[in-house]
Amino acid sequence: MQILSPRQNKAISHHRVISTVFLILLFIAPLSAFAQDTTGIDTLRQTSKAFTEIAGKTKPAVVGIKAEKTVTWDYPSLDNWPFSEPFDPFGDDFFDRFFRRRRSPQREYQQTAQGSGFIISPDGYILTSNHLIQNAEKVTVKLGENSPVEAKVIGTDPDTDVAVVKIDGNDLPYLELADSDALEVGEWVLAIGNPFGLSHTVTAGIISAKSRSGFRLTEYEDYIQTDAAINPGNSGGPLLDLDGKVVGINTFIISRSGGFMGIGFAIPINMAKFSYDQLIKGKPVERGGLGIVFIDLDPDTADSLGLEETKGAVIADVVEDSAAEKAGMKRYDVVVEFNGKKVENANELKNQVAMLKPGTKVKIVVLRNGKRKTLTAELGEQTAELQSLKASTEVLERLGFAVRNLTDDLAERYGYEGYSGVIIAQVEADSEAARKGIVPGMLIEEVNRTPVKNTNDFREAIEKAAEKGKVLLLINDGRYNRLVILTLSKK
Numbered sequence: 001m002q003i004l005s006p007r008q009n010k011a012i013s014h015h016r017v018i019s020t021v022f023l024i025l026l027f028i029a030p031l032s033a034f035a036q037d038t039t040g041i042d043t044l045r046q047t048s049k050a051f052t053e054i055a056g057k058t059k060p061a062v063v064g065i066k067a068e069k070t071v072t073w074d075y076p077s078l079d080n081w082p083f084s085e086p087f088d089p090f091g092d093d094f095f096d097r098f099f100r101r102r103r104s105p106q107r108e109y110q111q112t113a114q115g116s117g118f119i120i121s122p123d124g125y126i127l128t129s130n131h132l133i134q135n136a137e138k139v140t141v142k143l144g145e146n147s148p149v150e151a152k153v154i155g156t157d158p159d160t161d162v163a164v165v166k167i168d169g170n171d172l173p174y175l176e177l178a179d180s181d182a183l184e185v186g187e188w189v190l191a192i193g194n195p196f197g198l199s200h201t202v203t204a205g206i207i208s209a210k211s212r213s214g215f216r217l218t219e220y221e222d223y224i225q226t227d228a229a230i231n232p233g234n235s236g237g238p239l240l241d242l243d244g245k246v247v248g249i250n251t252f253i254i255s256r257s258g259g260f261m262g263i264g265f266a267i268p269i270n271m272a273k274f275s276y277d278q279l280i281k282g283k284p285v286e287r288g289g290l291g292i293v294f295i296d297l298d299p300d301t302a303d304s305l306g307l308e309e310t311k312g313a314v315i316a317d318v319v320e321d322s323a324a325e326k327a328g329m330k331r332y333d334v335v336v337e338f339n340g341k342k343v344e345n346a347n348e349l350k351n352q353v354a355m356l357k358p359g360t361k362v363k364i365v366v367l368r369n370g371k372r373k374t375l376t377a378e379l380g381e382q383t384a385e386l387q388s389l390k391a392s393t394e395v396l397e398r399l400g401f402a403v404r405n406l407t408d409d410l411a412e413r414y415g416y417e418g419y420s421g422v423i424i425a426q427v428e429a430d431s432e433a434a435r436k437g438i439v440p441g442m443l444i445e446e447v448n449r450t451p452v453k454n455t456n457d458f459r460e461a462i463e464k465a466a467e468k469g470k471v472l473l474l475i476n477d478g479r480y481n482r483l484v485i486l487t488l489s490k491k
Contacts, residue, residue: 047188050242051190051202051204053244054190054240054242054244055190055192055202057244058175058190058192058238058240058244059192059200059202060143060144060173061118061119061120061172061173061174061175062116062117062118062175062192062193062200062237062238063116063117063118063119063126063141063142063143064114064115064116064117064141064142064148064194064197064199065114065115065116065117065126065128065132065133065139065140065141065142065151065165065236066112066113066114066139066140066141066142066148067112067113067114067115067132067133067136067138067139068110068111068112068113068136068137068138068139068140069110069111069135069136069137069138070108070109070110070111070137071108071109071110071111072107072108113132113133113136114194114197114233115128115129115132115193115194115233115234115235115236115237116128116192116193116194116233116234116235116236116237116250117141117165117236117237118174118175118192118236118237118238118246119143119172119173119174119175120174120175120177120246120276121172121174122169122170122171122172122174123166123169123170123172124166124167124168124169124172125154125164125165125166125276125280126141126151126164126165126166126167127162127163127164127236127249127272127276128163128164128165128235128236128249129161129162129163129235129236129249129251130156130157130158130160130161130162130163131161131235131251132163132235132236133153133156133163133165134156134158134163136153138150139151139152139153139165141165141167142199143167143172149167149168151165151166151167152165152166152167153165154166154279154280154282155278155279155280155282155283155284155285156279157275157279157284157285158218158219159218159219159220159285159287159354160218160219160220160267160271160272160275160285161217161218161251161267162249162267162271162272162275162276162279163236163279164275164276164279164280175238175240175244175245175246176244176245176246177245177246177269177273178241178243178245178246178247178269179270180224180247180248180268180269180270180271181268181270183207183210183224183241183247183268184207185206185207185208185209185210186206186207187206187207187241187242188204188205188206188241188242189204189205189206189207189226189228189239189240189241189247190202190203190204190228190239190240191203191204191205191226191228191229191230191234191237191238191239191240191250191264191266192237192238192240193230193233193234193235193236193237193238193250194233194234194237195229195230195231195232195233195234196231196232196233197233198233201234203228203229203230204228205226205227205228205229205264206226206227206228207224207225207226208225208226208227208263209224209225210224210225211223211347211348212224212225212265213347214347215252215265217252220271220350220351220354221347221351222267222268222271222347222348222351223251223265223266223267223268224239224247224248224265224266224267224268225263225264225265226239226248226264226265226266227262227263227264228264229260229264230250230253230260230264230265231253231259231260232258234250234264235250235251235252236249236250236251237249237250238250239266246269247266247268247269248266248267248268248269248272249266249267249269249272250264250265250266251265251266251267252264252265253265270355271351271355274355286357286358286381286382287353287354287355287356287357287358287382288323288353288354288356288357288358288359288360288379288380288381288382289322289323289353289358289379289380289381289382290322290323290324290329290353290377290379290380291318291319291321291322291323291324291325291380292315292316292317292318292319292322292324292329293315293316293317293318293319294313294314294315294316294335294346294349294350295313295314295316295346296313296314296345296346296347297309297310297311297312297313297314297334297345298310301314305332305334305370306370307334307367307370309334309336309367311336311342311343311344311345312334312335312336312343312344312345312367313334313335313343313345313346313348313349314332314333314334314346315329315330315331315332315333315334315335315366316331317331317425318330318331320404320405320454320455321405322380323377323378323379323380324377325407326377326378327364327375327376327377327378328375329364329366329375329377330368332368333366333367333368333373334366334367334368335349335364335365335366336365336366336367336372337363337364337365338352338353338362338363338364338365339352339356339362339363339364340363353379353382354382356379357379358379358380358381358382359378359379360378360379361376361377361378361379362376362377362378362379363375363376364376364377398462398466398488399431399433399462399471399486399488400427400428400431400432400433400434400438400486401424401425401426401427401428401431401433401434401438402424402425402426403422403423403424403425403444403455403458404422404423404425404455405422405423405454405455406419406420406421406422406423406443410423414441414443414478415478416443416476416478419443419445419476420445420451420452420453421443421444421445421446421451421452421453421476422443422444422452422454422455422457422458423441423442423443423444424438424439424440424441424442424443424444425440426440427439427440432486432487433484433486436484436486437484438475438484441478442475442476442477442478443475443476443477443478444458444473444474444475444476445474445475445476445481446473446474447461447462447465447471447472447473447474448461448464448465448471448472449472449474462488465488466488469487469488470485470486470487470488471485471486471488472484472485473485473486
């Protein structure tokens with residue numbers, strides 16, 4: 001019999017322990033990995049279940065929209081064909097006389113657009129895209145498997161591409177609206193709509209970016225960017241958060257192929273709600289206006305103004321008698337805060353002002369000569385201020401120069417205290433006015449021998465002079481008066 005020494009016995013015991021531990025680990029490791037895989041799959045199942053619940057809860061309130069309008073197409077006359085005569089397979093004068101000369105020079109056909117929308121009240125108010133129903137003669141709505149019903153267009157807001165239509169009904173399924181300002185990049189969202197006529201298609205993605213602008217599709221742009229698949233037919237449909245509430249209205253995509261490429265855009269629901277609340281009252285959308293022309297504060301502009309700040313909006317001009325002028329805002333002021341919110345750029349300021357109604361009082365923080373200054377303004381009507389800007393532009397085009405009211409500041413700056421008239425603010429190069437020596441800073445006291453006290457007087461006098469095609473101006477250049485005759489261009 002072999003007898004083991006204590007050292008050998010100890011060694012054997014040590015090996016047995018190691019072997020036992022190894023075997024245990026061999027069986028435990030796969031179980032642990034499997035447990036981890038199960039946890040990941042359970043997480044995916046929960047996400048999938050969340051998407052399923054959202055889709056099931058919201059799809060009944062998503063509708064298909066069909067818009068129809070009559071389009072007239074002009075046939076080209078025979079003289080306008082590029083090769084003199086259109087191809088005539090028969091070459092017969094009889095066919096030429098019978099078919100060509102007797103057919104109508106115009107043809108009418110029905111143009112149809114299809115998209116999506118969603119109900120936001122139990123009595124049938126529906127939000128959708130303006131570009132879908134614009135100028136439509138007939139709009140029909142399809143709710144679920146029901147037959148299409150004709151809808152009434154309540155109102156449209158082309159400036160934001162929002163429209164409201166209504167169908168008759170009670171206790172209809174509807175969607176709740178979220179606060180789109182609270183959205184964060186990276187959040188999950190779902191898009192529901194009717195791409196290519198495939199009703200109630202659901203796609204998922206995340207918020208890729210916020211406050212996208214610069215596409216020049218509408219006057220006000222503050223788009224939500226998403227990679228949830230959006231295709232033709234999705235326009236007007238909802239973009240939903242994980243609570244099943246609407247955060248945006250799907251509106252367009254960027255694509256090289258015409259199909260989805262991962263870049264879709266939605267109108268923030270807060271912007272749409274501002275329009276909706278006014279449109280359902282049967283009124284056009286009213287927006288507040290400051291009456292300023294402004295640009296982004298970029299590093300070069302900041303450097304030229306001696307500023308370290310590189311975010312904000314620089315005022316390039318102030319409209320006469322506007323809310324901005326009454327508040328004391330001046331050219332070269334940099335708006336850095338508006339109504340308690342920081343201003344990052346010009347587009348942001350534009351949207352913030354437009355989301356308030358005329359008469360709203362706001363606090364505005366500007367940088368003037370590098371120092372912060374707080375001003376109070378009561379917003380005016382944007383329409384009136386735009387008309388004023390348009391009128392100034394028309395004067396510039398017809399005369400070759402633009403004018404401003406003679407304020408106390410301008411009178412002191414140019415030495416016109418005690419005078420009345422309008423001051424020349426801008427002169428176009430190579431215009432007749434420039435060739436005749438008119439420069440910014442000159443004062444126009446009379447138009448066709450009639451005194452003018454402000455820009456309204458000036459424009460009215462120019463309109464009267466337009467009948468003769470020429471105008472006589474009495475101009476003060478700071479030293480003496482001079483008479484200048486200018487030819488008025490036609491509108």
